[in-house]
Each structure stands twice: as structure tokens, then as C-alpha cells.
Amino acid sequence: MERPLTGNMKADGEPLSLAEYERAGGYQAARKALTMSPKDIQQAVTNANLRGRGGAGFNTGMKWSFVPLDGDPEQTRYLVVNADEMEPGTFKDRVLLEGNPHQLLEGMLISALAIQAGTAYIFLRSEYKRAEKRITTAIQEAYQKGFLGKNIFKSSRSLELHLHVSAGRYMCGEETGLLNALEGKRAQPRSKPPFPQVSGLWGRPTVVNNVETLCNVPHIIANGPEWFKGLSRTADGGTKIYGASGRVKRPGAWELPMGTTIREILEEHAGGMKDGYRFRALLPGGASTEFLGQEHFDVKMDFDSVMKAGSRMGTGTLVVLDDRTCPIGALHNLTRFFARESCGWCTPCREGLPWAAKILAAIENGQGEAGDIDQLAMLGSSLWLGKTYCALAPGAMEPLRSGLKLFREEFERHIKERRCSYKEF
Amino acid sequence: MLSDQEKTEIETEIRRYERRSAACVDALKVVQRHRGWVSDEALADVAEILGMTTHELDSVATFYNLIYRRPVGKQVILVCDTISCWVVGQQQVFDHLKMRLGADWGQTTADGRFTLLPVPCLGVCEQAPAVMIGNEVYGDLTPEKLDRILERLK
Numbered sequence: 001m002e003r004p005l006t007g008n009m010k011a012d013g014e015p016l017s018l019a020e021y022e023r024a025g026g027y028q029a030a031r032k033a034l035t036m037s038p039k040d041i042q043q044a045v046t047n048a049n050l051r052g053r054g055g056a057g058f059n060t061g062m063k064w065s066f067v068p069l070d071g072d073p074e075q076t077r078y079l080v081v082n083a084d085e086m087e088p089g090t091f092k093d094r095v096l097l098e099g100n101p102h103q104l105l106e107g108m109l110i111s112a113l114a115i116q117a118g119t120a121y122i123f124l125r126s127e128y129k130r131a132e133k134r135i136t137t138a139i140q141e142a143y144q145k146g147f148l149g150k151n152i153f154k155s156s157r158s159l160e161l162h163l164h165v166s167a168g169r170y171m172c173g174e175e176t177g178l179l180n181a182l183e184g185k186r187a188q189p190r191s192k193p194p195f196p197q198v199s200g201l202w203g204r205p206t207v208v209n210n211v212e213t214l215c216n217v218p219h220i221i222a223n224g225p226e227w228f229k230g231l232s233r234t235a236d237g238g239t240k241i242y243g244a245s246g247r248v249k250r251p252g253a254w255e256l257p258m259g260t261t262i263r264e265i266l267e268e269h270a271g272g273m274k275d276g277y278r279f280r281a282l283l284p285g286g287a288s289t290e291f292l293g294q295e296h297f298d299v300k301m302d303f304d305s306v307m308k309a310g311s312r313m314g315t316g317t318l319v320v321l322d323d324r325t326c327p328i329g330a331l332h333n334l335t336r337f338f339a340r341e342s343c344g345w346c347t348p349c350r351e352g353l354p355w356a357a358k359i360l361a362a363i364e365n366g367q368g369e370a371g372d373i374d375q376l377a378m379l380g381s382s383l384w385l386g387k388t389y390c391a392l393a394p395g396a397m398e399p400l401r402s403g404l405k406l407f408r409e410e411f412e413r414h415i416k417e418r419r420c421s422y423k424e425f
Numbered sequence: 426m427l428s429d430q431e432k433t434e435i436e437t438e439i440r441r442y443e444r445r446s447a448a449c450v451d452a453l454k455v456v457q458r459h460r461g462w463v464s465d466e467a468l469a470d471v472a473e474i475l476g477m478t479t480h481e482l483d484s485v486a487t488f489y490n491l492i493y494r495r496p497v498g499k500q501v502i503l504v505c506d507t508i509s510c511w512v513v514g515q516q517q518v519f520d521h522l523k524m525r526l527g528a529d530w531g532q533t534t535a536d537g538r539f540t541l542l543p544v545p546c547l548g549v550c551e552q553a554p555a556v557m558i559g560n561e562v563y564g565d566l567t568p569e570k571l572d573r574i575l576e577r578l579k
Contacts, residue, residue: 088546162442164451166450168544169488170545183444183446184446184449184450184475186484187488243550243551245553251550251552319509325512333511337507337508337546
């Protein structure tokens with residue numbers, strides 16, 4: 001089984017230096033990309049069916065193709081890497097940032113060529129201190145070697161690359177919120193259209209891509225789209241960094257073929273449930289995805305299959321809920337997170353999320369009332385897609401809406417008995 | 426008044442962006458690195474350097490979880506209270522932490538050593554439950570392990 005993203009990483013957890021990365025074949029794809037036209041790079045990535053690993057799953061090459069390349073060749077265009085990995089339960093980009101920072105830099109170089117961007121930013125979450133240090137070193141190494149800056153690889157092309165370290169706020173992970181944050185404003189979302197590809201950072205054409213997405217790009221350019229598609233078990237190209245947390249025997253992250261089943265991830269790689277605990281449900285890809293149950297164990301973890309099963313693959317990192325943990329408590333914890341992290345820009349999100357969290361807290365604490373379930377269901381539809389400015393509140397409603405169905409009896413029992421029976425464990 | 430050192434560091438940050446105001450988070454962090462937190466006076470000084478109004482800058486400063494607009498202890502203990510840490514049963518560990526330090530969430534210990542701050546997911550879910558102190562992440566916490574960490578930091 002090929003593991004292009006993590007196969008070269010060192011066992012001791014130290015990052016690959018530039019020299020080590022080059023010995024493993026690194027920066028050859030960037031040299032190759034310099035001989036290709038932007039449209040050819042875009043086409044290769046489109047054909048590879050690389051879908052955005054931040055969670056939305058949009059075809060990456062197609063996303064790039066919306067950047068206007070005609071007109072003024074000197075026009076400023078930006079590439080921005082979303083390394084603000086703050087989706088609860090998600091730690092896959094951290095693995096890539098810490099283990100092989102040059103892989104990301106090379107992916108950025110090639111992607112910048114594909115959209116003719118002269119400046120690139122890495123938007124990193126503040127808590128990833130180890131990654132910050134390693135990226136800073138890698139950027140310095142690349143500049144010293146002439147792989148970044150003016151006339152990269154002695155060509156006529158240039159790329160200035162900067163690291164921006166944020167200060168902790170989930171909202172910055174939203175594409176347009178991130179751009180506002182990078183401009184030094186509150187990370188409130190912008191209305192779309194115009195899309196960032198046309199009017200992004202400082203009103204210039206901008207592409208925002210996830211870390212894992214960009215790390216795949218050098219491998220596609222080096223080995224071709226057909227090879228990339230061959231890595232996968234489904235129509236989505238490549239491998240995927242999956243993960244698992246919660247009460248499983250071996251929580252962790254693993255690079256596996258795209259389309260690996262939930263069962264394989266959970267049972268073979270995470271080692272199944274810890275002794276004394278039984279599986280209840282899982283969030284397939286971070287906090288803002290719908291719960292799935294045991295009947296979904298044979299679902300392939302790719303964008304379309306998980307969607308068909310009634311959830312989203314999201315970031316592909318499973319959060320497992322066991323039978324001895326209160327599902328209402330879990331929903332309360334999730335909803336409280338979203339309520340705190342709401343930017344407050346639009347009313348449904350600002351008002352609705354604390355309301356939902358308050359009702360859940362009441363039910364969890366044995367003070368729930370008969371109408372509470374209906375009230376939560378009402379919030380579930382009034383904070384849904386199309387009714388809020390961005391996807392934060394609908395994302396928050398995904399676990400809640402599915403939880404209302406999946407844990408219906410638990411809700412009713414908490415309200416009827418006016419207590420939480422899990423608290424006695 | 427900002428020190429010359431702070432001003433120099435802020436100017437260095439500004440060079441990485443196309444507009445001065447874009448460096449505001451970095452500038453606030455410079456002040457916080459030197460003083461532990463960002464006072465109203467320091468905020469006004471930074472705003473002037475960046476060409477922003479104090480209100481503009483404060484709207485950004487208060488947006489972030491990790492820009493402190495109130496004094497904090499020597500070390501801030503960032504405690505993940507989000508789903509992956511919650512689901513493995515962090516209550517016992519964090520009750521122990523609060524009791525040992527004699528401080529509740531958001532409070533600073535009487536000796537001014539530690540501030541306890543609950544934060545969203547730290548991105549180390551495979552090591553849940555976890556906290557972050559300074560630049561270090563401490564995972565797979567138990568009450569005993571937490572005791573050893575706090576001893577070492579004293």
C-alpha cells in the first residue's frame with residue numbers, strides 16, 4: 001500500500017530537512033511544474049480528482065480554474081493555505097505540518113504556479129507551536145536554496161511565502177473569515193459572490209486550500225493523475241489521512257486509501273473499543289458532521305459515500321461515542337463549542353446556538369421539559385443551510401439534528417426521569 | 426508607552442504584510458510576549474502605530490481566545506474542553522486541577538502563577554485529555570501526571 005503523504009516521514013517524529021526531503025525525491029515535481037503551463041498543472045490536478053481535504057470536497061483543480069489568468073499578467077494573486085485546523089476531533093494536518101513541512105511548501109510552489117500567484121501565506125493556528133517552528137525553519141531553508149523568493153530554481157518565476165500565526169478562533173477556518181483575519185479584521189464571513197478566486201485577499205484573486213490538499217499536489221505532478229486515482233478505492237483520487245479519537249484502544253491518525261471503510265479504520269487501525277466500552281455512535285469527520293451508527297460500519301469513507309449514508313466525511317477524523325458516555329452531554333458539549341465560537345455576525349447563529357446549548361444543558365441536568373425536544377428540532381431547521389451567513393451554524397446543527405433522531409429515547413428518558421443516569425458511573 | 430524593543434519587533438512584523446493594519450494580531454502578540462497581557466494603554470499605542478482606531482483594534486483583540494485583555498498569571502494553562510477530550514472522561518482530571526490550584530475556569534491562582542483557561546480543541550485528540558502550557562502540550566492526562574507536570578513547572 002502506497003503512502004505518498006506520510007511514507008517518507010521519520011519514525012522518531014522529527015521533520016525531514018530540505019536535504020532529506022530532496023533525497024526522497026522532493027522538489028522534483030516543482031521543477032517539472034516550472035516547465036508546465038498553469039492550465040496544464042490545473043488540468044492534471046482536476047483529472048486526478050483531488051477533492052478538498054478541508055471537508056467540503058470540492059475538486060481542487062476546478063477551484064483553481066476560476067482564477068482569472070488572462071488580462072494583466074502582473075496582477076497580484078494570492079495563494080493561502082488554511083492550516084487553522086480547529087475542527088474539534090481533527091488533528092490530521094498537524095501530522096503533515098510537523099512531519100514533512102517541505103512537502104507542503106512544494107505543494108504551495110506548484111499551486112502558486114498553477115494560479116500565477118506571486119505571494120503565498122500559511123494561516124496557522126496558534127496552538128501548533130511545534131509546526132510553527134518547523135515551518136519557519138523549512139521556509140528559511142527554501143529561501144536559502146533559492147527555492148523561494150525571486151527566480152525560483154533559477155527560473156523567471158518568483159514566490160514570496162509568509163507564515164501567519166493566528167490567535168485562536170474557530171471562525172478563522174472559514175474561507176472568507178480567514179481572509180478577513182489575514183487582513184487584520186475580525187474573522188467574520190464575507191458574502192459570496194464574489195468568490196475569493198475573483199476577489200479575495202485585499203480584493204485580489206485568491207485561492208484558499210487546506211494543508212492536506214496541497215500536500216497531495218507534488219505527488220500528482222510527479223506521478224500523474226492516473227497513478228493518483230489508482231491509490232483510491234473509489235472515484236475520489238488519492239489517499240486520505242483518517243483518524244480516530246474517543247474510547248478506542250489506539251487513537252491516532254493513519255494514511256489509507258481513500259474509500260477505506262469505517263469498520264477498517266475503527267477495528268483494524270484504532271484497535272476497536274477499549275475494554276469495558278461498547279460502541280454507540282461516531283462523528284465521521286469532526287464536530288460539524290452528522291452522527292452515524294453501527295449500521296454504517298461498511299460505509300466507505302469518501303465524500304459521496306458518507307453523504308449517501310446521511311452525513312459528511314468532513315475532515316475524515318472519527319470521534320467515537322461509547323455506551324457509558326451520555327449522548328445528551330456530548331451534544332451539549334458540541335453545541336456549547338459552536339455557541340462560543342460563533343462570530344456573532346448573523347442573528348440566527350449568535351442567538352440560536354446559545355439557546356440550543358442552554359436547552360441541552362437543562363436536559364442533561366434533569367431540568368428538561370416536555371417541549372424541549374420540539375424546540376431543539378425547531379432550532380435545527382431555523383439554523384440550517386440558507387438561513388445563516390456561513391456554514392458554522394448549519395455545521396453545529398448536523399450533530400444535533402442527527403442526535404435528536406439517534407438518541408431520541410435518551411432525550412425522553414432524561415426529561416421523564418429528570419436526571420442523567422450516566423452521571424452515576 | 427511601548428518600549429523601543431516592542432516597537433522594533435512590531436515594525437518587523439508589519440513588513441510581512443501589504444498593509445500595516447494586517448499585522449495587528451502579530452503586534453498584539455509582541456506586546457503580550459513582553460507584558461503578559463494587553464492593557465488599554467498598550468492597545469492604544471499599538472493602534473497608533475498601525476494607523477487603526479482603538480475601537481477597530483479592540484474589536485480584533487477581543488475576537489481571539491489567546492489575546493488577553495486582562496492580566497493573567499505567569500503561565501496560562503489552556504485546557505481543552507471540547508468533544509474528544511470530554512468524551513474520554515476529563516471531568517476527574519480537571520476537577521483535580523481546579524482543586525489543586527484553588528482556581529476556577531478563567532481565574533488566576535492566588536500566587537499569580539497560573540491562569541486556568543478553557544479553550545476549544547487543541548488538535549491533539551489522540552492524546553486526550555490534554556492541556557497546553559507555554560509551548561508544550563501535555564496529553565493522556567491523569568490526576569497523578571498532572572501533579573508531576575505542575576511540580577516540574579514550579
